[in-house]
Amino acid sequence: MASKLSISSTVKLNSGFELPVLGFGLTCSRPKDKATEVCSHALKVGYRHIDSASAYHNQGESAAGIAASGVPRESIFFTTKVPVNDKPFDYDGVRELVDTALAQTKLTYLDLVLIHWPHGNGPNGRKGAWRALVEAVEAGKVRSIGVSNYGVQHLNELEGHIKELEAERGGPGKGGVISVGQWELHPWLMRPDIVKWCRERNIAVEAYCPIVRGKRFDDPKLQALASKHGKTPAQILLRWSLQQGFVPLVKSVTLSRIEENAGVFDFELSDDEVKDLATDEYSVCSWDPTVKPLEE
Template identity: 50%
Template structure:
């Protein structure tokens, strides 16, 4: 992990590069989304994560121009609406996202959740593969799919369904490390993204976090982002506060040692967001 910086990237199976630290727009109100995204871009972020249901896709794109950057300078993600299950609905969600955002393509489009049962999931995937083939999505993947959903999708892909699971996005932090999902994805060369890497601020005062924070003279948030990076994830911290937006990028001048990582290894399964990975239909 030595030599990494805010401009460091990883290679996706599609051949494109993804910046190793992203800025998340979940629950960022539309009226401030453009402004905070401009601040994030000016702080050095080149990776912005939005979604159809966040209702701030347009602001994620317009902020690029306002920050004085070219569209090609920034890695932009959206996600198919969880309600858009099946081929036609997912295709329409992708079309709507491109139209609202006023962009010709997204760098990454994900299926937001494994809803719609098997037929709905596989139909939505077909729309995603089509979007990639036509240049509307450079890379594709899934979010919140459990291992059983991933295996179902892999079987479909291998039987001629097309595409590859290039990225998996999940709630990930020391209290929800999801070793089974991470192992499954990493073994297949997929990039693993971590949303809510700060556990929504709910665990910042825990003694372990406080002790490691004091040891490295870093904030608890910086410790958690660094943990995510050292686990091989692409973390997507979210903040609407300019100081914290900048602070969350200051994670490349230190390293958690083996003892720190062991202390942060818990056996907890404590989601602080929704958890569709457990859905069984």
Template identity: 45%
Template structure:
């Protein structure tokens, strides 16, 4: 298998299991890193309005497609996100139009996510209505959320004018942040789970249990963590600005972690967030 191995979203569209996250990749490097990732076998790129590198990410895709005319745009899955400061119907429409303009060379966006639930009911509701309109227009192929907790998902699924359920919930996940209730809720509602910061930003690379499993499989800790996400059924989004790491991060599909490996890796007693955690953001009636 390769980076083109995929899951099927509730829209019927397929999404590659491994994607390149471009968070924190310098603007001037983003186009080249995305281009090299596609050369290495990636078919999935994950950006966001707040990363300030959407145009460069899309240009990397466009450049690779121009140089490889036997490959079609439909083989590439490109994601972006609407940030908190553009919640609400009008601002979300503005944000997505800007993202579409930056992605003009690739024609459309495969997935737009609400980056986090940090506003209020009316703003989140307006945002979702705007995204539903873009999905109906075909300019955006799928819509979903990121950093939504169970309560935020329940709120969304109860919208009286809901036409399209979220295809994805992108959340931080790794063996030190398991979130079993949230993951199970997503799966029960046919929402694909995407794991960001799957390497725990490198904070746990010296974990003795991780190192032991890596030695056993003759793989790097990074490869074991990517394989862990895949084995849990997640889309996994490792981030790297180093071109030399792109191929090794895809060389994971032959790793089969045993029950003992999983037990050794997973730390259910920890809740190690490497950054923010909007999944706990209060609903209006909790403030």
């Protein structure tokens, strides 16, 4: 399976849409308008998947990279996330942010909208936010929906909310479908409980910080694999993520690194190499809302 992967490979989502297996992420690029240049470059070298967020304050500039690249909109998968810190995390706040995302990106639809983090307004906030996304799908504004940084406790609660919404809104399908989940994932943070939960429901698992922000490049096992395969540590980590069945989202504002990070489809790690790089560590390099209690 792994050897057949290419940069245009996709994963079929529960929504029926196709998610390209390698994502280009753009957390808070400085200056903001650099986002247009780097997104355009990423698309020109073959990426077909952009990961943005309302909280990155550059979703408009990122989406402008689509037009600048000349790549047809229909062949690109554009994600954003809600909420932001200064909007209420509830039905009204999220409804407004979906419309803001459409206006800022000038796109006629968003491929994927994720709830960025679970905490901020407790169970009612999360249920309202999800209902706003379900309605956005029904209105044709958004194609697929999902969550980011949810712990298993939040995921179980969401399944309950979906059932409640089905009962309240007229039956099966009316509670929405979870297509994608996004978490920090790499060999030093495997999150087996969350990944299992998703796999049992065919939810695509996206991996952020897939190259651990460069902080583990001197790991001896990683160095040995890089030498053996004639690849960089970043390329080994991205290939590892793909072969785990994750959808890695890698960020760079450096044009040469954007190209380097796309060069992960001309080699393969053995099953033993994939297993051997994995660890039991729980080492977070960004943040970890998965541990937040339901009341928060």
